[in-house]
Amino acid sequence: MEIPKQNLQRYTNLTREFTKPGYINLNPIQRGGVLTEEARRAILEFGDGYSVCDWCPAKTPRLDMIERPPIKQFLEDMARFLGMDVVRIVTRCREAKFITFLMLARHRGVKDGYVVIDSLAHYSTYLAAELAGLRIKEVPNSGYPEYRVDLDVYAEKIEEVKRETGEYPVAVLLTHVDYQYGNLNDAKKVARIAHDYDVPFVLNAAYTAGLMPINGKELEVDVLVGSGHKSWAASAPTGILAMTEEMAKIILARSKIVGDWSGRSFPQKELALLGCTVMGAPIVSLMASFPHVVERVKRWSEEVEKARYLVEQMERIEGTRQLGVKPKEHTLIHIESEGFFKISQKHKRKGYFLYHELKKKKIVGIQPGMTKHFKLNTYGLSWDEVKYVANAFIEIAEKYGLQVS
């Protein structure tokens, strides 16, 4: 049907406001997904639909079998990098979780089963379980101000599931670093608990793999899921599904359906992937950034130092503290500020004053309207930028008469 011309004009010249040089973006989910120059070049080269399918092998027509561009080789390199056996790129980390839960449940023949998860898991972990037809049992956290997940309780929850249903949970999932407080959890500890009960251990490494060194084998992970657009300098949507051989046999089970009239069958296709997944630009951006990512994880400790520095500086501001475990072990920071909140209550712009003050200083990415609680991420900022950000917050505090120690 006819679309009014003025509507169509909305789609010409689409631009982002604050990503131009000179701006510092602190958006908690965006720092690890900033493209490298190599990736920027690559997404243009592979922008067209089905661009990676030029050399799809006729005998094994599947994304992971393509060698030009070197997707097959890349998946092998990535598996090695993560210390896992088999890697597939799927459309999102959440899809990797859903697929894992669904296929594990089917394999076990469990209906209405359970997944045990940490209580700081991302919402998509809950939805992945729900869509897979499973229930969840949460491992509590300590609440304000540390929100430390009590990892020992995993055992208790696994047993609770067993008592309730007669079966062990389909999987145990731990969020390696959570989206809310940026707390880093001891993956190996939970892996061992899960394995004591012979339950597969899924590590959600969306905020860690691609940023810090991870060795899945060492952490005794069965399935490691991650996010290319969150932490691998890649375009969305790109999810990482890394498995042990044993898990891959279950999760990447092949299609068995047969056409009742035609006899058509597709025994080469991986069922849960619905065949192929990311057939273009985003997977190529992930590949193009990979050499950079391999290097950058080695500099993780300095990234954490920068985060700690910023926290230290911001805590000089009256009524301002970092929530979550201290000192920081990740660059995602949750700030609580009674000080900025106090100002917001008198300011004509209310909570938006902080956003506007920061914007004047070309700092963006703090959620507009937030003062009492806000999140930011320093990943990939230079020391100069981190210092500039620290000073900016302090200057704003001083401007409005907050004490700075």
Next chain:
Amino acid sequence: MEIPKQNLQRYTNLTREFTKPGYINLNPIQRGGVLTEEARRAILEFGDGYSVCDWCPAKTPRLDMIERPPIKQFLEDMARFLGMDVVRIVTRCREAKFITFLMLARHRGVKDGYVVIDSLAHYSTYLAAELAGLRIKEVPNSGYPEYRVDLDVYAEKIEEVKRETGEYPVAVLLTHVDYQYGNLNDAKKVARIAHDYDVPFVLNAAYTAGLMPINGKELEVDVLVGSGHKSWAASAPTGILAMTEEMAKIILARSKIVGDWSGRSFPQKELALLGCTVMGAPIVSLMASFPHVVERVKRWSEEVEKARYLVEQMERIEGTRQLGVKPKEHTLIHIESEGFFKISQKHKRKGYFLYHELKKKKIVGIQPGMTKHFKLNTYGLSWDEVKYVANAFIEIAEKYGLQVS
């Protein structure tokens, strides 16, 4: 773990071979996914991970609610363009099919139910049903040389399902234009059959929506699925899930899960989408190309003319004919050539000779090794290019002594 340096070098300077100016690409799945200049600009602008999330609304944090860039508006315009009520962009057409099957089956409380599909459906239709835990029943086609799907048999198959299971199928799916012969099917006819039995009608418009004018309302479609990277001049992965209001209530049902310890719940999130889907470059490429797509569908009849012209010319070659329904009603063409096959049997390069001869003439996209059967797509080629392609095939035929009438 350490990755050898020479491995990492594979990922620098990733390029495509044959997409440079001067080459004509006939790849059957790639013609409709060539980006517009606007889209090329937009994917660079929105290349970074989570680029579209800059202005995610705090109160309704969901991809389809974002107004900067105008995603919300776009989904409304696209719904209007397709004559449907509600549109969501998902990661792939196959995901749209899977979601539809899964949610319809759950809504009906059907386990092990059926989907009735045409026997030329894409493999991903079969896998979508299989992953949703459903079986399929195929509507036969007439076989060689027309492969015409016998649409009247849909009624019979629906009744067969009813007899066998006591229930009507979960859904009826028709592939609007199939991937193999490019045959166009009468969607309205199947819609009416499905509706006679009160079964939802799903139209797989991966090869039609975005290329030719489609009005879902007029065709009485309940769910229309399509592919941005196949037919909307967009980057992969982008799937289109367009629904009536009634279907949207079922397919886009919200999450109901509640954290047993935390009480966390996510009632705004659309369960089957796992929240958000394409959070970056590909959806923006789809939006940027949309004004072009709205215009290009008006020129569909000329695209078909060009396809018919090429068929006419190619059929001048000894032993060469178009398979599928005649005359062409789509630009995807399946050629059978006993002539080229005859040459391949004597040629030292075997079946690859045709690929190499075409490549010498800067024509690519025909699957290497194929001569007896190959597919090509003329969509979006200029008349000059189509004539050049026709002449190229004729010249190759003459070079090897085939008769040309």
